[in-house]
Amino acid sequence: MKKDMWKRFSAWVNGTSEERGPLELPDTAVHHEKKKLFELSDEQKIRLFKAGYLAVAAVVCLAVVSVLLYTVFQLPLFGDPNNPAVNDVVERYVEKGLEETGAVNMVAGMIIDYRSFDNFVESSVLFLAVTSVMMLLLRDKNNISREEDIQEEHERIIEKEASDLILQKVVSMVLPCIMLFGVYVVLNGHISPGGGFSGGAVMGAGLILYASAFGTDKVRELFNMKTFKTVTSTALLCYAASKAYSFYTGANGLHTGIPLGTPGAIFSSGLILVLDICVGMVVACTMYGFYVLFARGEI
Amino acid sequence: MTIAFEMLLILSLIICAVSALMSRRLLVAVVIYMAYSLIMTIIWALLMSPDLAITEAAVGAGVTGILFLTTLKKIHALKGTKDE
Amino acid sequence: MDGIIEKAISLRFEIAAVILFGIGFINLLLQSNLIKKIVAFNVMDSSVFLFLASQGYIEGRMAPIVTNGVTDAANYVNPIPAGLVLTGIVVSVSVSAFFLALVQRLYKHYHTVDFDEIMMLAKERVE
Numbered sequence: 001m002k003k004d005m006w007k008r009f010s011a012w013v014n015g016t017s018e019e020r021g022p023l024e025l026p027d028t029a030v031h032h033e034k035k036k037l038f039e040l041s042d043e044q045k046i047r048l049f050k051a052g053y054l055a056v057a058a059v060v061c062l063a064v065v066s067v068l069l070y071t072v073f074q075l076p077l078f079g080d081p082n083n084p085a086v087n088d089v090v091e092r093y094v095e096k097g098l099e100e101t102g103a104v105n106m107v108a109g110m111i112i113d114y115r116s117f118d119n120f121v122e123s124s125v126l127f128l129a130v131t132s133v134m135m136l137l138l139r140d141k142n143n144i145s146r147e148e149d150i151q152e153e154h155e156r157i158i159e160k161e162a163s164d165l166i167l168q169k170v171v172s173m174v175l176p177c178i179m180l181f182g183v184y185v186v187l188n189g190h191i192s193p194g195g196g197f198s199g200g201a202v203m204g205a206g207l208i209l210y211a212s213a214f215g216t217d218k219v220r221e222l223f224n225m226k227t228f229k230t231v232t233s234t235a236l237l238c239y240a241a242s243k244a245y246s247f248y249t250g251a252n253g254l255h256t257g258i259p260l261g262t263p264g265a266i267f268s269s270g271l272i273l274v275l276d277i278c279v280g281m282v283v284a285c286t287m288y289g290f291y292v293l294f295a296r297g298e299i
Numbered sequence: 300m301t302i303a304f305e306m307l308l309i310l311s312l313i314i315c316a317v318s319a320l321m322s323r324r325l326l327v328a329v330v331i332y333m334a335y336s337l338i339m340t341i342i343w344a345l346l347m348s349p350d351l352a353i354t355e356a357a358v359g360a361g362v363t364g365i366l367f368l369t370t371l372k373k374i375h376a377l378k379g380t381k382d383e
Numbered sequence: 384m385d386g387i388i389e390k391a392i393s394l395r396f397e398i399a400a401v402i403l404f405g406i407g408f409i410n411l412l413l414q415s416n417l418i419k420k421i422v423a424f425n426v427m428d429s430s431v432f433l434f435l436a437s438q439g440y441i442e443g444r445m446a447p448i449v450t451n452g453v454t455d456a457a458n459y460v461n462p463i464p465a466g467l468v469l470t471g472i473v474v475s476v477s478v479s480a481f482f483l484a485l486v487q488r489l490y491k492h493y494h495t496v497d498f499d500e501i502m503m504l505a506k507e508r509v510e
Contacts, residue, residue: 057412065405079442106447129477193349201357
């Protein structure tokens with residue numbers, strides 16, 4: 001019985017179920033004639049549906065916007081220090097942040113130390129996103145046709161022959177600066193604005209620029225599927241392990257045995273630097289991975 | 300003075316949003332969306348959140364735009380450019 | 384009446400966020416081109432971020448980076464919305480990348496990115 005149900009369920013999911021049941025009555029001619037009086041043609045139906053949809057959408061949108069505007073006018077004034085959003089939590093973060101996390105940049109101290117679970121799950125979201133894009137766009141035997149293969153090969157030849165000299169020269173001058181800036185932003189996440197996300201995005205954009213100037217084959221010499229897998233999973237595991245250690249020792253950063261250092265120095269604020277580097281690695285790999293999967297269908 | 304500048308930015312933000320969504324060509328829509336992201340970057344800097352400004356400049360105007368443009372190339376919507 | 388205009392000028396970022404949300408929402412519902420739908424979704428996203436970040440701003444205070452060792456809460460703006468929005472921006476780019484990948488697959492299958500045409504083609508293929 002159970003097996004039967006499972007079979008029927010999987011047939012329903014696949015859309016191959018045959019048994020529909022006697023839903024439709026055998027309609028006689030008279031029945032048909034009567035029905036036709038009230039029946040509209042397909043085109044009329046679609047037009048009616050479109051008009052109804054337009055009206056309903058406009059009404060819903062206007063209602064939502066007017067309710068939101070009404071609510072906005074009840075808010076306290078912009079930039080008011082007595083705004084209820086400025087509560088004890090904020091005071092605590094601002095006043096004790098430097099002492100407890102050692103981070104001069106309070107936002108970094110907050111998202112990577114106090115709320116590090118948030119950040120960890122977000123890095124996992126990025127990983128999940130690149131995995132699902134890979135599922136959709138990775139070229140393998142099942143989802144590629146011969147014509148597309150030929151077209152792909154054609155495009156690759158065009159890319160090789162029509163390489164842009166100006167773009168290549170400019171990229172070879174600009175790229176070191178971009179990568180250096182990315183590394184700077186990641187490493188200084190705890191003492192100046194920036195951090196793992198922004199620095200990783202800058203580095204990923206630099207890789208994308210290089211790939212679009214010199215072709216993805218050239219990037220693949222140093223960054224292929226294997227490095228992608230290794231770097232991403234190692235960074236995520238490293239993040240999890242270092243945070244697990246911090247939770248194991250009491251979750252307050254007091255007994256980790258890692259000195260907080262002098263605020264403002266690069267080697268300060270305990271684990272924040274390590275976690276920033278991990279996040280930066282994941283983000284850079286993800287951004288480049290998106291681009292390569294979109295453009296070529298393989299990493 | 301600051302208020303006038305902020306109003307100008309907000310106005311151009313709304314104009315960008317409307318014209319990006321009204322434009323007929325997809326390439327124009329995407330490019331105007333990137334301009335929208337850049338204006339957003341200035342607003343983040345004015346709202347005293349430099350972290351957001353850096354992230355938005357790299358992600359919103361850079362990577363998202365590139366992803367949109369690669370998709371446009373894949374769906375053959377770049378008519379009238381060298382790519383077609 | 385004067386009071387309302389003054390309040391509107393003071394709450395300019397919040398009102399702009401609501402207007403952008405409305406623009407994005409109506410286009411998300413009514414545009415038939417899938418790429419335009421995604422752009423509208425991104426506009427909606429950033430309007431929500433604008434609202435959140437404007438709630439954290441406090442007039443005449445500095446960005447939340449400790450300067451000269453002053454750790455008084457009366458000196459810095461609220462760092463919490465900035466942290467939340469930072470997370471949101473990165474998630475929004477991964478969501479739009481996923482959408483775009485789906486659009487590419489749909490184009491491969493139906494050779495169009497128009498939502499209505501895709502629905503008609505899908506109906507024909509089922510029949």
